[in-house]
Amino acid sequence: MFFELIGPFFTRLAVKKANSPFTLSKDFKTIKEAAMKSTRSWTKFFVFSLLFLIPSVAFADLTGRWNCNDGGQYYVRQLGKEVFWYGEKSANNPSWSNVASGYADGNSIILRWADVPKGMHMQEGILILQIDNPNRFHSVKKTGGFGGSIWERP
Numbered sequence: 001m002f003f004e005l006i007g008p009f010f011t012r013l014a015v016k017k018a019n020s021p022f023t024l025s026k027d028f029k030t031i032k033e034a035a036m037k038s039t040r041s042w043t044k045f046f047v048f049s050l051l052f053l054i055p056s057v058a059f060a061d062l063t064g065r066w067n068c069n070d071g072g073q074y075y076v077r078q079l080g081k082e083v084f085w086y087g088e089k090s091a092n093n094p095s096w097s098n099v100a101s102g103y104a105d106g107n108s109i110i111l112r113w114a115d116v117p118k119g120m121h122m123q124e125g126i127l128i129l130q131i132d133n134p135n136r137f138h139s140v141k142k143t144g145g146f147g148g149s150i151w152e153r154p
Contacts, residue, residue: 060134062104070148072096083109087148094119096147100127107131113146 062083066074074087081103088097096119102111107130114124125144131137135153142149 060131062109062131062137064153066151067154068148068152069150072148074151078104081105083111085111088118096121102127104131108140109137113144 062076062078064076066076066085068074068087070089072087072089073091074085076083076085078084083100083102083104085100086097087100088094096115098113098115098119100111100113102109109127109129109131111127111129112124113127115121123144123146125142125146127139127143127146128141129137129151130140137151139146139149
């Protein structure tokens with residue numbers, strides 16, 4: 001259908017160009033193939049643009065170091081939809097340290113977290129986080145006495 005719309009344009013282009021390798025009689029199929037190839041190229045460019053060029057929170061990679069308003073640093077690793085982290089108040093003498101695992105679903109992150117024995121606290125719970133942009137997320141719901149609520153990349 002696309003060729004039927006732009007075919008006359010390519011035909012006129014081929015006839016008007018004196019040095020064109022296309023001729024109307026024997027290369028019409030070649031012109032059609034060129035038009036179809038052009039359509040596929042534009043489709044690929046459009047899909048590529050949607051996935052990689054247009055900034056999107058849904059496709060953000062969360063892997064990296066994050067600072068939180070609880071004074072801690074969190075080291076996040078994302079593998080597809082799975083999300084893991086290790087967080088601590090201080091590397092040398094942390095009052096708390098925790099691990100979490102869960103998954104990203106659209107603009108939400110759902111995690112199960114637990115303190116680990118490097119720190120003094122031993123709590124655990126669930127976190128539901130909202131991704132605000134590729135460099136910031138905040139808590140929507142938290143259980144188990146979790147302290148932080150806003151994470152940002154430095």
